[in-house]
Amino acid sequence: MLLPTATYRAGAFVAAARRLGVSLTVASEQPSTFQEAAPERLLTLDFSDPERAAAQARAFAARVPVHGVVGVDDDTAAVAAAIAAALGLRGNPPAAAAAARDKYAQRTRLAAAGVPVPRFTRHRVDEDPALLAGRVPYPCVLKPLRLAASRGVIRADTAAAFVAAFERLRRILAAPDVAACGEPARYVLVEEFIPGDEHALEGLLAGGRLHVLALFDKPDPLDGPYFEETIYLTPSRLPDAAQRAIAACVERAAAALGLVEGPVHAEVRRNPSGLWVIEVAARPIGGRCSRVLRFVRRDPGAEAGDLLSLEEAIVRHALGEALPPLEREPAAAGVMMIPVPRAGVLREVRGVDAARAVPLVEAVEITAHPGQPLVPWPEGSRYPGFIFARGDRADAVDAALRAAHRRLEFVVDAD
Amino acid sequence: MNPADIRITAEPVDVGRCKFVVSEPLYEAGVRRFTSAADAAGSALAEAIFAIPGAEVAEVIVAGHAVTVVKRSPAPWQAVGKAVGQAIRAAFASGRPLVAPKPAAAQAPAAVDDDVLYERVADLFERQVNPMVARHGGRVELIDVQDAVVLLRLAGGCQGCGMADVTLRQGIEAMLHEHVPEVQGVVDVTDHAAGTNPYFSAAKK
Numbered sequence: 078m079l080l081p082t083a084t085y086r087a088g089a090f091v092a093a094a095r096r097l098g099v100s101l102t103v104a105s106e107q108p109s110t111f112q113e114a115a116p117e118r119l120l121t122l123d124f125s126d127p128e129r130a131a132a133q134a135r136a137f138a139a140r141v142p143v144h145g146v147v148g149v150d151d152d153t154a155a156v157a158a159a160i161a162a163a164l165g166l167r168g169n170p171p172a173a174a175a176a177a178r179d180k181y182a183q184r185t186r187l188a189a190a191g192v193p194v195p196r197f198t199r200h201r202v203d204e205d206p207a208l209l210a211g212r213v214p215y216p217c218v219l220k221p222l223r224l225a226a227s228r229g230v231i232r233a234d235t236a237a238a239f240v241a242a243f244e245r246l247r248r249i250l251a252a253p254d255v256a257a258c259g260e261p262a263r264y265v266l267v268e269e270f271i272p273g274d275e276h277a278l279e280g281l282l283a284g285g286r287l288h289v290l291a292l293f294d295k296p297d298p299l300d301g302p303y304f305e306e307t308i309y310l311t312p313s314r315l316p317d318a319a320q321r322a323i324a325a326c327v328e329r330a331a332a333a334l335g336l337v338e339g340p341v342h343a344e345v346r347r348n349p350s351g352l353w354v355i356e357v358a359a360r361p362i363g364g365r366c367s368r369v370l371r372f373v374r375r376d377p378g379a380e381a382g383d384l385l386s387l388e389e390a391i392v393r394h395a396l397g398e399a400l401p402p403l404e405r406e407p408a409a410a411g412v413m414m415i416p417v418p419r420a421g422v423l424r425e426v427r428g429v430d431a432a433r434a435v436p437l438v439e440a441v442e443i444t445a446h447p448g449q450p451l452v453p454w455p456e457g458s459r460y461p462g463f464i465f466a467r468g469d470r471a472d473a474v475d476a477a478l479r480a481a482h483r484r485l486e487f488v489v490d491a492d
Numbered sequence: 493m494n495p496a497d498i499r500i501t502a503e504p505v506d507v508g509r510c511k512f513v514v515s516e517p518l519y520e521a522g523v524r525r526f527t528s529a530a531d532a533a534g535s536a537l538a539e540a541i542f543a544i545p546g547a548e549v550a551e552v553i554v555a556g557h558a559v560t561v562v563k564r565s566p567a568p569w570q571a572v573g574k575a576v577g578q579a580i581r582a583a584f585a586s587g588r589p590l591v592a593p594k595p596a597a598a599q600a601p602a603a604v605d606d607d608v609l610y611e612r613v614a615d616l617f618e619r620q621v622n623p624m625v626a627r628h629g630g631r632v633e634l635i636d637v638q639d640a641v642v643l644l645r646l647a648g649g650c651q652g653c654g655m656a657d658v659t660l661r662q663g664i665e666a667m668l669h670e671h672v673p674e675v676q677g678v679v680d681v682t683d684h685a686a687g688t689n690p691y692f693s694a695a696k697k
Contacts, residue, residue, distance in 0.1 A: 082654060082655055083692060083693065084654060084694060087654060087655055088657040091657045091658060091662070092657070103662050105655070105658075109655070109659065110630075111624055111664075111666070111667070114663070114666075115663060115666045115667070118662045119658075429685075442685075443685045444685075444694055446652045446685070446687045446689075447686070447687075449693065459694070
């Protein structure tokens with residue numbers, strides 16, 4: 078299990094391995110303090126270099142049998158692919174995972190395969206934005222090639238806004254943690270802005286076939302200028318035909334990238350002109366959002382009421398098991414990624430108990446800690462927390478999430 | 493010693509359980525668990541705590557410099573804690589043994605086993621686990637052992653750390669299985685949201 082030290086998902090995946098009774102080795106890019114005491118259960122790998130990580134994993138596997146590998150984010154998905162190839166495990170071809178990780182490479186492959194994507198161009202960060210501003214379509218969106226969670230993604234409607242956005246993204250790309258990724262941090266992707274509703278598809282690829290696990294609606298318009306996520310709701314309220322069209326489009330996109338195994342999280346825009354693939358990621362849904370997904374087990378031996386988490390399904394698939402029939406539970410479910418209220422240092426979050434008391438609200442998880450700087454988008458990428466709700470209807474779940482959010486008060490000191 | 497000089501720090505675990513760390517040693521011969529006022533007879537500290545009016549004390553666990561109080565009353569620890577502090581100081585002032593030695597007669601098997609496990613787990617945490625987590629500014633506190641299940645709390649850099657579950661399951665639990673195999677489970681009672689300096693913070697999507 079490849080778990081970066083900055084991941085939100087350690088708890089969910091560790092819990093999944095426990096429930097499945099899997100002997101787990103956790104690999105991170107920094108050593109655990111227990112690594113010497115538990116060398117079979119804890120490992121350090123170079124996540125910045127998939128090939129080197131694969132060599133390290135091969136050395137580990139020479140003494141500890143490894144039967145599966147899972148990456149949990151964009152970077153570790155590429156590492157997992159390299160390890161899978163090195164050890165003969167189920168996984169994506171490394172080139173496919175690498176293409177999925179880089180927005181320009183992804184756009185190029187999808188466009189070549191005829192998958193509908195926004196028009197796009199790539200530019201070096203040292204180009205003159207004033208000159209570029211006269212050559213790009215408006216409205217447009219500027220993006221880094223590699224960052225996640227819409228960090229650095231900025232919409233520009235005019236030439237002046239483009240120049241300002243370019244300069245701002247250039248500063249983000251110069252930040253030490255971003256610049257460390259090397260060459261990709263020296264480019265900016267510019268693409269046309271696609272209006273319309275956005276939906277997220279969560280799936281699992283098995284032998285190239287896409288199993289749709291959930292389709293989310295995003296009820297709040299994501300029109301920019303920044304693209305911090307808000308609410309995901311499932312089941313989607315789109316007509317069945319529209320849902321099937323999205324699934325088919327995502328499956329085409331995954332095939333165009335060469336992805337064949339493992340989790341897929343795709344963002345798609347829909348408008349009167351059709352469908353547009355915004356992103357296909359070879360990883361599961363981000364943050365703590367997977368908590369909203371529970372699947373009814375229908376495989377032999379399952380007891381009535383047995384529910385499977387997304388992480389359990391991913392781990393079982395990685396270990397070479399045939400996918401059991403996976404049907405999302407009947408309830409509507411939703412998650413709110415709590416927006417950053419304002420820049421500053423978080424002192425306290427009040428009203429959490431009141432938020433939890435809202436009917437249908439299942440949990441409120443505050444992941445920001447007291448003393449933590451809150452950084453709004455586009456420079457930021459950390460949500461202060463997550464709200465989860467479940468109920469009979471998606472609109473009631475939506476209302477519950479917003480009601481819970483209104484009860485929260487973030488006490489933030491100015492920087 | 494002037495009881496007024498005794499420093500007591502309350503560390504609530506949840507609404508029913510609070511650990512009080514005292515600047516003076518309370519019981520250094522392992523762990524004593526008292527489950528009733530009758531059980532506490534002869535131990536000035538436990539007697540005084542069970543006698544706190546309105547607290548509905550259900551259990552008192554004493555080990556080293558710490559006494560953990562389990563109550564049934566819904567009264568907040570801000571109120572009950574003061575009474576516990578007064579009870580601790582009164583016990584010191586009484587001049588009587590704070591904690592009587594364990595009786596020779598066997599207690600109920602489960603209680604004896606839990607106390608023995610408590611000592612072994614506490615020793616493992618002190619000698620091996622805490623020196624390791626201290627490298628990341630962390631600390632693991634043993635809260636209790638109940639029916640062979642270890643209740644612990646993570647503090648310092650471990651509290652709110654994005655890798656806390658890895659530390660817990662791949663590190664601490666693994667060491668418990670190796671060194672104290674009688675332990676049946678590990679429960680983390682940490683309030684991770686209150687962590688102010690986690691060693692690793694979740695950031696990427």
